[in-house]
Amino acid sequence: MTAMPSQRLRPVVKILRLQGFPLLKQLRLEEALLRADPSNWWLVNDGAAEPTVVLGISGKPDQLVHLEKAKEKGIPLIKRYSGGGTVIVDGDTVLSTLILKAADLPYVEKFPGPIMAWSEDLYRPVFSHLGEFRARENDYVLGHLKFGGNAQAITKNKFVHHTSFLWHFQSHHMEVLKLPAKQPAYREGREHADFLCSLRDKLPTRAAFIESIRTAIAAAGFDTEEASLDEAEHALQRDHIKSTRVII
Structure with a gap:
């Protein structure tokens, strides 16, 4: 009797x-799940609890933030564990974080450029019907307007690709x-209000947007499994490098 070949399980x-x-x-x-947990994760936070400025691990606050304005407005500054630029997030930001094992994406080189290109393909079904969707440098854009900023952290066996999506943004x-000082070439020196667009003007609901990302992850070759915060927080108890910190 000939054994049937086993089907390769999807990660x-x-x-x-x-x-x-x-x-x-x-x-x-996120940092604990990257460094101290063996699983693949997708974290989606539908709106930050309060306005917060987040800098990349090498970002210099005095060069990137009007510190007195932030202090006056009571906006905290955090330096995250990943690279990339500086963003301000709030309740109108949808935060999407993929934490994936390198072994489950053997065709993607573990460098920022190839990961960014892979993410463009991942998100294309979510945004391509809205217009000319592209990844430009570290951003997602429709035409010449940015609606998502990205950053990565890469370890030997895993990587993080996280995105802040602008459901809406407050100019103030x-x-x-x-x-x-260092800007994407396509920005052409534009102020924030002339450089950004809101997804709420283009998509029906936040819930539908989030579900479309889950669908895209499944279409990219993954099975998805709902998890609890308690399960994820077990990683916090394990030994790992901790580089995320409050600056102000």
Whole structure:
């Protein structure tokens, strides 16, 4: 009797759904899941708990943020564990974080450029019907307007690709950020209000948007499995490097 060839199992991504979750806690949880947990994860936080400025691990606050304005507005500054630029997030930001094992994506080189290109393909079904969707440098854009900023952290066996999606944005919050000396070429020196667009003007609901991301993850070759915050937080108890911190 000839044995039937076994089907290759699809890798599983655990889904952790959050809403209004404090950003510092989210970033520390992501870092723990990257460094001290063996599973694939997708964390989606539907709105940060409060306006917060987040800098990349090498970002210099005095060069990137109007510190006095941030202090006046009571907006905290966090330095995250990943690279990338500076963003301000709030309740109108949808935060999407993929934490994946390199072995489950053997065709993707573990460098920022190839990961960014892979993510563009991943998200294409979510956004391509809205217009000319592209990844440009570290951003997602429709035409010449940015609606998502990205950053990565890469270890030997895993990587993080996280995105802040602008469901809507408050211009007065954006005033806290300085125009960075190093800008994407396509920005052409534009102020934030002339450089950004809101997804709420283009998509029906936040819930439908989040579900479309889950569908895209499944279409990219993963099975998805709902997980609890308690399960994810076990990683916080394990030994790992902790580089996410509050600056102000």
